[in-house]
Amino acid sequence: MxxxxxxxxxxxxxxxxxxxxxxxxxxxxxxxxxxxxxxxxxxxxxxxxxxxxxxxxxxxxxxxxxxxxxxxxxxxxxxxxxxxxxxxxxxxxxxxxxxxxxAENVTFKAAAEKFLEVHEAGWRNDKHKAQWRSTLASYAFPSLGTRPVKAVDAPLINAALAPIWAKTPETASRVRQRVERVVQWVKDGMPLPATAKAKRVAHHAALPWQEIPAFMAELRQRDSISARALEFTVLCAARTGETIGATWPEIDLDGKVWTVPAARMKAGKDHRVPLSDRVVEILRDLPREKGAPYVFPGGKEKSPLSNMAMLELVRGMRPGLTVHGFRSVFKDWASESTNYPNIVSEAALAHTISDKVEAAYRRGELLEKRQKLMRDWSAYCARPPVVGANVVEIASRARLEA
Known part of the structure; x- marks a missing residue:
């Protein structure tokens, strides 16, 4: 056999x-x-x-x-x-x-130089290219340059940027983001940049952040549910769907917190939003429809506000703007006008942090820090507008909202 x-x-x-x-x-x-x-x-x-x-x-x-x-x-x-x-x-x-x-055993300096070699050709702004190179050379390479990429973690980045964190926080924040981007690029396998066609994304027109006080002053003069919903959305840096779906059981007026359930969040997780005094005032003054749970009621009985109501209002006030664009305004203001770390504004926007280095900075919900951030945002929005300011021009920018 x-x-x-x-x-x-x-x-x-x-x-x-x-x-x-x-x-x-x-x-x-x-x-x-x-x-x-x-x-x-x-x-x-x-x-x-x-x-x-x-x-x-x-x-x-x-x-x-x-x-x-x-x-x-x-x-x-x-x-x-x-x-x-x-x-x-x-x-x-x-x-x-x-x-x-x-790949991760490559030194950070070698990885950064490779990253720039691969990506610089697609950057049209010469100033942007020069800033990448100069800031990494000045603030990252001295302490991180000879380290293997896999060793570059949150404590090392903190130590490298500590000397400039209080003196030039905006520069420090940008350098940290650039370091983390290089590290993540290596972890992702050093992918080639997307082609121009693949980079096409939806554009959300947005005001320059300096012009938001004038816009909000005009908005406060309007007496309608859609106007209060839009003001609420801007002050909470929320998405349209989160606002129009808001129900009273989600709102804790005494605790000044709005808990958006996971089912309505893009990231699929509950999101707690700290409420400023102005937001609480808006909520307390809203009419309530008997037997209806919605914070912002629509035209039909026991139904929420239409998802087009705020957009139509915005278009009537500033043709070309979008509701979603106000999230960009908030982000620009937080990045350019405050000393809050990037992760705080990212948490306020409920963005998912996929980078382990970035995620290492976030502990819990950062609720206390976000309370201060949203309070400052509300105060800035309530500033008296600059007399004679031109608020018609729109700055359009592409925003990838995770």
Missing amino acids: ARGINKLSVKAVAAAREPGLYGDGGNLYLQVADIDGAGPTKSWVLRYMIDGRARKMGLGSINDFSLAEARERARQIRQKLADGVDPIEARLAARDAARKET
């Missing part, structure tokens, strides 16, 4: 010349190929089925592995299969991990 495994012999392996597969049993085969008539080449392969798929895995040339060694390699792979592991996928994962380990 034929043997189930170990069917081949060393002599048979040496003698095989016809192209084809010669089975040794146990899914192991000797593969003989003749490419372009150059003579036979021989290698080992393992054939198997997993999840309904037929797969073939190369085990190396007979010049590198003897018959006995090929059988041992096949035995080890069959053990993985018995454990439900696809050996091809496991091999690929190991290679990917090795490549990532090699």
Whole structure:
């Protein structure tokens, strides 16, 4: 009776010349190929089925592995299969991990220079290019340049930027963002930048942040549910859907917190919004419809405000603006006019932090810091507008809102 495994012999392996597969049993085969008539080449392969798929895995040339060694390699792979592991996928994962380990062992300076080499061609602003290079050279390379990328974490970045954090917080914040972007780029496998076509995103027209007091002063003069909803949205840096779906059980007027449930959040997580005194005042003055839960009732009985109501109001006041654009105004104001760390404004906008380095800064919800931020934002929005200020011109910018 034929043997189930170990069917081949060393002599048979040496003698095989016809192209084809010669089975040794146990899914192991000797593969003989003749490419372009150059003579036979021989290698080992393992054939198997997993999840309904037929797969073939190369085990190396007979010049590198003897018959006995090929059988041992096949035995080890069959053990993985018995454990439900696809050996091809496991091999690929190991290679990917090795490549990532090699990449992350590159020094931060080398990685940053490679990042700039790959991305600078797509940056049209020469000043932006120069700032990237000069700020990294001045503030990051001295302490981080010789470190491997995988070692660049929150404590190291903090230490590098500590000397300028109080003196020039805006510069420090930008340098930190640039360092983190380089680190994440390496972790992501050093991807090439997207093509111009792939970069096309929706544009949300937005006022320059310096002009928001004038806009809000005009908005406060309007007496309608949509006007109060828009003012609420701007002061909370909220999305349209979050506002029009707001219900009274979500609002804690005494605690001055609005808890938006995960079902209405883009990130799929509950989001607590600190409420400024002006927002609480808006809420207390709103009429309540008996038996209806919505904070901002619509035209139909027991229904919320239309999702177009605020947009139509904005377009009537400043043609071309969008409700979503006010989130950009808030972000620009926080970045350019305050000393709050980037993560605080990002948390206020309920943006998801995918970067582990950035995420390391965030502990909990940063609710206390966000309370101060939203209070300052409300105070800024309530400033008397500058007499004679031109509030008609619109600055349009692309905003990727995660």
